[in-house]
Amino acid sequence: MANPSPTFPFPRRAPVRITFGLALGILTLFGLVPAVAVLVVSFTDLRGLPYIPVHWIGFENFIEFFSPAHWSDNLNALVNTLIFAGASTIIQIVFALGIAILLNRKLRGTSIYRSIVFMPTVLGVTVIGLIWSLMFNPSGGPAAEILGWFGKSSAFLGDPNLALALVTGVQIWAIVGVSVIIFLSGLQAIPHELYEVSSIDGASSWSQFRFVTMPMLSPAMTANVLLGVVNALQSYQLTYVLTGPSNRATQVLSLLVYVQGFGGKSGTTLSQSQGYAAAISMVQFVLVGVITFLALWYLRKREVRL
Amino acid sequence: MIDLHTADDRAVRDTSGSYGPVRTGGRVALFFRRSKLGSYTLVAIVTIIFLFPMLYLFNTALKSNAEFAANPVGLVQHPHWENFVNAWQQGNFKDIILNSVLYTIAGASIGTFIALVMGFPVARGYIRGRKLWNALFVLVLFLPNALVTQFQLLLRLNLYDSRLGYILMVGVGVGIGPLLFSGFASSIPRELDEAAASDGVGYWRYLFTFIVPLAKPALATVFILQAVWIWNEIILATVLLADPSKFPVTVGLYAFKGTYSNQWGLLAAATFIVAAPLIVGYVFLQRFLVNGVLGAVKG
Numbered sequence: 001m002a003n004p005s006p007t008f009p010f011p012r013r014a015p016v017r018i019t020f021g022l023a024l025g026i027l028t029l030f031g032l033v034p035a036v037a038v039l040v041v042s043f044t045d046l047r048g049l050p051y052i053p054v055h056w057i058g059f060e061n062f063i064e065f066f067s068p069a070h071w072s073d074n075l076n077a078l079v080n081t082l083i084f085a086g087a088s089t090i091i092q093i094v095f096a097l098g099i100a101i102l103l104n105r106k107l108r109g110t111s112i113y114r115s116i117v118f119m120p121t122v123l124g125v126t127v128i129g130l131i132w133s134l135m136f137n138p139s140g141g142p143a144a145e146i147l148g149w150f151g152k153s154s155a156f157l158g159d160p161n162l163a164l165a166l167v168t169g170v171q172i173w174a175i176v177g178v179s180v181i182i183f184l185s186g187l188q189a190i191p192h193e194l195y196e197v198s199s200i201d202g203a204s205s206w207s208q209f210r211f212v213t214m215p216m217l218s219p220a221m222t223a224n225v226l227l228g229v230v231n232a233l234q235s236y237q238l239t240y241v242l243t244g245p246s247n248r249a250t251q252v253l254s255l256l257v258y259v260q261g262f263g264g265k266s267g268t269t270l271s272q273s274q275g276y277a278a279a280i281s282m283v284q285f286v287l288v289g290v291i292t293f294l295a296l297w298y299l300r301k302r303e304v305r306l
Numbered sequence: 307m308i309d310l311h312t313a314d315d316r317a318v319r320d321t322s323g324s325y326g327p328v329r330t331g332g333r334v335a336l337f338f339r340r341s342k343l344g345s346y347t348l349v350a351i352v353t354i355i356f357l358f359p360m361l362y363l364f365n366t367a368l369k370s371n372a373e374f375a376a377n378p379v380g381l382v383q384h385p386h387w388e389n390f391v392n393a394w395q396q397g398n399f400k401d402i403i404l405n406s407v408l409y410t411i412a413g414a415s416i417g418t419f420i421a422l423v424m425g426f427p428v429a430r431g432y433i434r435g436r437k438l439w440n441a442l443f444v445l446v447l448f449l450p451n452a453l454v455t456q457f458q459l460l461l462r463l464n465l466y467d468s469r470l471g472y473i474l475m476v477g478v479g480v481g482i483g484p485l486l487f488s489g490f491a492s493s494i495p496r497e498l499d500e501a502a503a504s505d506g507v508g509y510w511r512y513l514f515t516f517i518v519p520l521a522k523p524a525l526a527t528v529f530i531l532q533a534v535w536i537w538n539e540i541i542l543a544t545v546l547l548a549d550p551s552k553f554p555v556t557v558g559l560y561a562f563k564g565t566y567s568n569q570w571g572l573l574a575a576a577t578f579i580v581a582a583p584l585i586v587g588y589v590f591l592q593r594f595l596v597n598g599v600l601g602a603v604k605g
Contacts, residue, residue, distance in 0.1 A: 008432055009503035015510045016432050019423035027420055031446060031478035034455035041455055048457075099352055105345050113349055115592050116356050122588045122595070123581055124538030126556040130563060130577040131359045134366060134570060140378030142362060173355070178599055185600050234451065237540055241560060254451050261454045262545055274454040285450035292448070 038285075042278040048262065061279035073248075074256070074280075081233060081252040081287075084168055089228035092172045096179030096224065097217075103180070104187045114184065118177030125174070129241030132170045133157065157242055160249035167242050167250050174238065175231070179224045186220030187213070222299040229295055233288045253284040360581070367574035374571050389575035396566075397576050401551060402558035403583075406537060409473055409554055414533040416477030421528045425487030426517060430499065443485040457545050467548040475546060476536045483528040486598070490524035491517070527598035530591055537584070555580050 010016070042061055046054050065074055099117060103110045120128055136143050136156035147154055157163050194212050203211070214221075236254040243250045245259050261277030366374065370386040377383070393399065426432075428439040456475055457466070465471030494517065502512045518525065540556040547553060550561070559580050566572050588595075 009500045010509040010512070011503070012509070013432075015508060016427050019510070019513075020427055020433055023420040023423045026416065026474070027424075027446070027478050027480070030456075030459070030474050031449070031480075034452040034459050035449040037455040037459070038450050038452050041458070046454075046458070102345065102348050102352070107342075107345055107349060113353060114596075115588075116353055118592065118596070119356065119585070119588060122534055122584050124534075124556065124584070126538070126540055126559045127577055127581045127584070130559065130573065131363050133563075134363060134574060134577075135359055137378070137570065140374075142379055145379045181596055181599050230448075237538075240541065257451050257453055258541060258545070261457070274458070278454045281451045281454065289448070 038278045038281050041275055042282045044275045045273060046275040046278070048274055057275070061273070061276045062283075064276060065279055065283060073251075076248060077251045077253050077256045078287075080164060080250060081254075081284075083164065084171070084239075084250075084252060085229055085232035085291075088168045088171045088175075088232045089225060091168075092176050092179055092228060093221070093224050095172065096176050096183055099176070100180045100183035100187055101213075103184060114177075114180065117180050120174040121177050123174075125237040125241050128170065128174050129238060132166075132173075133242060136166060163243055163247065163249040167239055170242065171232065171235070171238055175228075179228065182220050182224055182227075183217065186217045190216045218299075218303045222296075222303060225295055225299060226292065230288060230292055233284070233291060253280060253287070257281050257284070363574050363578060363581075366570055367578045369571040369574075371569055371571060378570075386571060389571045390579065393562075393572050393576035393579060396572070397558060397562045397579075398551075399555070399558070399576065399579055402553050402555050403580075405469075405552060405558075406554040406556075408469070409476060410533045410536045412473045413476035413479075413536045414529045416473070417480045417483055417532040418525055418529045420478070420480050421483035421487040422518070422521075422525065423513070425484045426491045426513060428484075429488040429491035430496070440485075440488070443488065446480060446484070447482065453541065453545055456542065460546055466546065467552065469552055472543060472546050472552075475542060476539060479532065479535060481532060481535065483532060486531075487521070487524060487528055490521060494520060523594070523597070527594045530594045531598045534595070 043056060043058060044054050045057050045060075064070055103113055103117075107113075123131075135141055138144055138153070138155050138158060141156075143156060144153065154162065157166055190213065194216070195208060198208050198212055234254055236252050236258070239247075239250050239252055239255055240258070245255060251259075257277045257280045260280060261274045365382050366378075367389055368382040368385040368387065369377075370384070370389070373382065373384060373386065424439070425443075428436055428443075433439065460466045460468075460471040460475070463471070465474070498516070499512065502516055507516070537554075538556060539554070540560060543554050543557045547557070550558075553561070559576060562576050563573060566576075
């Protein structure tokens with residue numbers, strides 16, 4: 001090991017190793033083994049039911065993923081995933097920055113507003129999904145009522161052209177609070193002197209925002225972009241609750257894993273290839289890895305430049 | 307949206323305490339920049355965006371089917387409190403809430419235990435290969451979607467459709483926990499270890515009776531972050547559990563929606579039953595949650 005061997009003050013090392021080993025064992029068996037096994041399973045024809053022989057089929061699942069029969073569905077899910085992740089991250093960060101700056105003013109009860117904005121994080125997807133299904137209820141929800149004033153109507157989540165946008169909107173509503181808190185802590189760490197000095201130099205409020213606030217916020221920005229993208233690329237629970245597991249308009253990769261591996265529709269367990277579902281997991285894993293790496297690379301470069 | 311954006315400039319001005327030349331914007335924009343009233347207007351808009359859906363849910367929960375049909379959007383005229391009683395009984399919410407409480411407490415306890423007994427020795431270098439273990443703590447944040455193999459593993463261990471199996475699966479979903487805790491453990495002075503050890507205190511006694519009380523806020527944060535995740539988990543529960551009597555609230559509520567999709571009053575009441583304990587708990591626990599989010603970012 002590179003680091004110098006640290007002194008160990010306690011009489012015996014065995015207790016350290018026993019509890020550490022126990023925890024590592026549980027974590028490995030139930031956490032790491034399934035994660036690694038996904039890669040292995042993606043090369044097999046494993047099915048949902050036990051005691052059916054499993055065969056090694058090489059890259060067949062991956063070939064199937066890109067085959068004409070599946071590619072249009074998969075491309076659709078891939079594009080939805082990217083749109084959902086990109087749009088929700090960017091819009092959410094713009095809103096979060098605005099709200100954080102607003103709450104950073106000396107107003108009464110900012111901690112209450114902060115709590116309210118953060119609350120959806122605790123409510124969870126099922127409750128959020130039901131609340132917004134109610135809001136977007138096509139027959140007599142508030143959204144339908146407002147459209148009605150203009151003599152229009154919409155199926156909202158049932159409208160294939162609108163569903164993804166609405167799910168993205170609900171996702172933003174649900175997670176913006178986390179970004180607000182990260183931005184707020186960043187804003188509070190900016191020394192006041194910077195603003196004083198720059199205003200003596202005659203900087204306009206815009207250039208103060210551009211050249212003082214934004215650079216000082218860049219670590220918070222990096223955290224928010226990464227957290228947002230990684231989270232959105234893998235999130236599918238809200239989509240599942242709002243529009244169901246096999247809605248083409250809002251299908252995302254991680255939900256496709258569920259649909260392929262477990263049907264989503266009951267009674268067809270035999271035909272579901274879990275090997276194929278594992279292959280989709282791997283495609284998604286690579287996608288998340290590449291995008292995370294690119295985002296990190298870009299953000300680090302940007303931090304240095306600022 | 308535009309209003310929020312002009313608010314950005316205003317905040318800069320506020321903290322500087324001086325008023326430089328205004329770049330652009332008409333009278334409306336000026337209103338939001340300059341006046342306290344403008345700030346409060348914006349805050350009110352934000353608050354409404356977040357509170358209205360919840361208040362609307364409560365309003366709907368008090369409507370009978372007939373009233374909802376006649377007047378879906380308006381304020382409730384004849385509160386129909388029976389909705390809560392009916393939802394409670396028809397959805398079997400007593401059992402599924404108890405399930406969720408069990409899964410959440412047991413799962414988050416396993417996760418917090420893992421964070422404690424792995425994070426502390428790694429932070430101290432009491433276990434060889436510090437860099438390797440730290441890399442592992444980061445790695446667990448980026449594991450692939452393992453739905454298929456998690457299901458297969460429990461199936462092969464005879465833990466499919468068992469409470470224990472589900473608890474173990476959500477328990478190892480430690481997320482940021484070990485990383486967060488090992489970061490915190492580095493801030494506890496090493497001299498304390500040495501002092502305790504020279505007084506003849508063994509490692510376990512030290513860890514559980516000295517470190518645990520000292521690290522209570524950090525452990526609470528780790529616990530709550532994971533607890534929120536487990537309480538809201540729905541897909542793993544759908545895949546790993548088959549018997550409705552073992553469902554957590556998320557799956558139960560989703561199933562309830564499937565059954566009573568046209569009775570919005572009843573459905574809203576059921577949603578409210580699930581949401582209410584969360585809101586109450588949140589009021590008391592938000593400090594830890596906020597700390598957790600910030601700690602997670604710094605770590």
